[in-house]
Amino acid sequence: MHVVVNAAQSVDGKLATRRREQLRISGTEDFDRVDRVRAAADAVLVGVGTVIADDPHLTLDEEDRRVERLRNGRPGNPARVVVDSTGRTPTDARILDDAAATYLLVAASTPAARREALEAAGAEVVTVEGDGEHVDLGAGIGALAERGVDRLMVEGGGEIIYSCFDAGVVDELHVYVGSMVIGGRDAPTLADGEGFTESFPRLDLTGTERLDDGIVLSYEVGSD
Numbered sequence: 736m737h738v739v740v741n742a743a744q745s746v747d748g749k750l751a752t753r754r755r756e757q758l759r760i761s762g763t764e765d766f767d768r769v770d771r772v773r774a775a776a777d778a779v780l781v782g783v784g785t786v787i788a789d790d791p792h793l794t795l796d797e798e799d800r801r802v803e804r805l806r807n808g809r810p811g812n813p814a815r816v817v818v819d820s821t822g823r824t825p826t827d828a829r830i831l832d833d834a835a836a837t838y839l840l841v842a843a844s845t846p847a848a849r850r851e852a853l854e855a856a857g858a859e860v861v862t863v864e865g866d867g868e869h870v871d872l873g874a875g876i877g878a879l880a881e882r883g884v885d886r887l888m889v890e891g892g893g894e895i896i897y898s899c900f901d902a903g904v905v906d907e908l909h910v911y912v913g914s915m916v917i918g919g920r921d922a923p924t925l926a927d928g929e930g931f932t933e934s935f936p937r938l939d940l941t942g943t944e945r946l947d948d949g950i951v952l953s954y955e956v957g958s959d
């Protein structure tokens with residue numbers, strides 16, 4: 736499985752405001768780049784925090800004639816994945832519509848009635864091992880691989896991105912740095928979670944590109 740993390744942050748490293756409101760950090764040139772990364776993926780993954788904050792759709796614009804070319808002949812949209820230990824995804828979330836398959840990775844403790852409601856709303860609910868509180872991302876990625884996902888794009892938020900690094904599953908990172916300051920000690924950052932105190936993931940810078948009024952930094956994750 737090849738895992739690509741993509742996010743847009745302010746110069747001070749924030750993904751959104753302290754109110755967790757969605758914010759336009761990049762622009763049309765970067766949206767095009769993100770579409771290309773999405774199109775190359777078999778599935779696009781977010782945490783339930785992002786679903787609740789942003790209600791994202793995570794699909795490509797079907798009206799856009801480039802989609803078929805971007806998808807390299809593969810039909811439709813990449814699958815969508817929500818990491819959601821207790822099944823908090825709202826049943827009317829846009830991510831559950833019929834534009835693509837949606838896997839909800841939940842922990843064993845999710846009540847049966849909640850699973851049934853989410854399945855009725857269009858999700859495929861997948862039970863994944865964990866620490867009892869959170870889905871184990873390594874195990875979740877294994878479950879996706881069993882369902883034919885070879886290339887996964889992770890679109891956030893900060894808790895999930897940290898857990899992906901912590902689980903050692905990230906191969907590539909692309910960060911759009913928008914020319915703005917958001918601030919706020921409680922605003923989500925690129926990697927939240929507990930934070931590392933040792934064995935920090937090391938990155939190899941593979942590219943820089945100016946888009947809109949910002950810059951995309953591309954990295955491969957180092958092996959040390």
Ligand SMILES: NC(=O)c1ccc[n+]([C@@H]2O[C@H](COP(=O)([O-])OP(=O)(O)OC[C@H]3O[C@@H](n4cnc5c(N)ncnc54)[C@H](OP(=O)(O)O)[C@@H]3O)[C@@H](O)[C@H]2O)c1
Nearest residue numbers: 742743751755782784785820869870891892893894895898
């Ligand atoms: N600028 C960008 O590119 C971008 C992209 C995406 C999101 N965002 C912003 O980021 C914010 C949301 O980020 P967030 O950090 O609050 O939420 P998140 O990372 O989207 O989701 C975190 C939630 O996922 C669940 N989870 C399950 N297993 C997990 C695991 N192993 N590790 C971590 N989380 C796990 C947890 O909820 P349960 O315990 O209930 O399972 C956790 O609270 C929003 O403000 C959104 O606007 C920005």
